[in-house]
Amino acid sequence: MTPRLKLLSEEVVRWALEVKLQRGSTWKIAFTNPTAGPWKRVMAENSKGKLGEIHRFEIDEKRPDLIIYSDVHKTVVIVEAKTDISGLQNSDQVLKTSSLFTSLSEMLRQKGANEYWGSRAAYSYQLGLLWSKKRETSRDVAELANEYLMRINSGVSDILCFQGRLSDGTLKHEIFWAKRKKAINLDDYQS
């Protein structure tokens, strides 16, 4: 019996995005927060392609759901994931994620001396939000972005959105800038 996908949870949407990124060549995953797997570390490749540790989260330290980077586009995206957009609209979550983005991007900006992070310290740091599409409108998403942007003071002017949706049994991602309402292709990413 073949199981059918009945719930587009944050884990499935994030997992599908990771598959998409890993099958491409432009973006790499520095950290993912699955329920199982390796100890919670931010990892990246040095100039010789060797993987090494940049940061190790403490057991009770706040963690994002995903950190991705592109050496082609010189960008790092720190992603918070929830099953529904309502989870991201929750005021406690807005505060928590904004604060985490600010502290984590600042910490990574200070890691220039780390052999495995190096020049990525000077990349552009963006906040990403990931969820599965329900009935939210683009206006809802833009308002949500404003809530986050009001609390982030690091030169970020828009929020990168990863919205998963099922289409004929296939999980697709709509990736777009929230305020500019502009769809993007990650391979041709422009901030």
Next chain:
Amino acid sequence: MGGSFTADYVNGFIPEFRFQIDEHEIQITVYGNYASWDPIPEPLSRLLAWGKPDLVLIQRETGEILLAVEETAATPTGNQALQRCERQFGAANEGFPFWYLISEFGKHKDGGTRKDSVWPTLMGLELMHGTQVPSIILHYSDADNPEDYSTGTGTNSLFKLLALVLRNCSEGLQPFANAKRLIQAQLQEMVSYVESNWSASLYFVADVSHLNIAEEASRLCSTSRNSLQDNARARTSFLRWPLVSDLSLGQQKTQEPRPLLKRDVLAERLEADIVKRKAYGPIKGSGSKPQQRESLGLWIRQQNAKQSDWQTRSGHPNSDFKLQLGDFPQSKSGLHHVITSQRILYLYDTTEDAEKAIWQAFSRLRNKRLFSDSERQSPALVYISNSVKPGRIFGDPYTGQISAYSVSFGALSKARIVIAYFPHQSVAQAADELADQNNKGQRIMAELTDLLIFGGGLAIRTKRGELI
């Protein structure tokens, strides 16, 4: 084994592997996030009721669980590996073979390395003896390469087993046919691990050398659909812990009384019973992790509020449970100790003596029959968790720790009555969770413990879900 494979992503994201080995084709489809899929095979629903293992290998045609795997690299945080022991117990209890892959060495944030404890391994040996279902611990990494999957023997051994099970199924054989040598080697590693590492956690350990590894491996390999149905038979203990009266002079010397770090009515009695030689503490000291005044103050307010709210809702008369910051002594650095006894566990020769200690500590329980006559004559285990932070009593970290300790000390074979004491937790949390029959922690507590005692001496008989 030789052969070839292809990998594809169904619908763009569901990994699907096809292995061609000799004339056999094996197809593996990976479904992540259990809750997202429908239907879920009935055996999987039964397994998930005890917690969610990281990997479950299911035969597509029959829905049969071939084996489950839990994996952790969380050794750096000390007792993290224990937190998943509830899944290890649940799998064995349901008759599902379980492999637990643990990083033997982990790098702590302080720069040092930490080593996995013996508890998952001890528990596995006891579970396999009692249920005759594989519950095998494998370790990977080494001291020079902490958390490295490619060092040590565990990862390779697990993948060899997975390949063999897949091949067996493709040939219509029982899952563990021809796996005796491999499982024998895994059991030998478990016995060696206990023998080499027990002294980090324990003053002395039950003998594990009497395990007939070849016989045990044969028994485990014959685990099949039919034998899985039969695992609820009478169980005996593999690990035999001494009574106080059996302790050697050397073992007695390890049982010096220890001062409490924070005064507590029951912990005082338990410690006094060590002196009176009614009980002993086999586990080495639990270190104190003093807490910040602000955090502790918040948790105390939360606990007191929960208790007060519960008393109002339940109509329960006032109890003695009210935490106060001043009761938590300050450490040299100005933080506050939450540890009462410096032991996490006491083994009593008889439950009757443990019951007397409880009566002396809590007047509200005096004259209440906590145990039956036959239970009173059984040995008992008293586990203490001093945590103040509100959390799920029937969740992490308690259920995993209690699973590991209670099974290792004889609860599986009902050889020992298990009492858990939470001096700083309001009974309100447990009382609320008891109402939820689907709560996995409640199942574990009901299966492995007999009495839970909360702050102020409010107690719950877990087998009946009854508040005393």
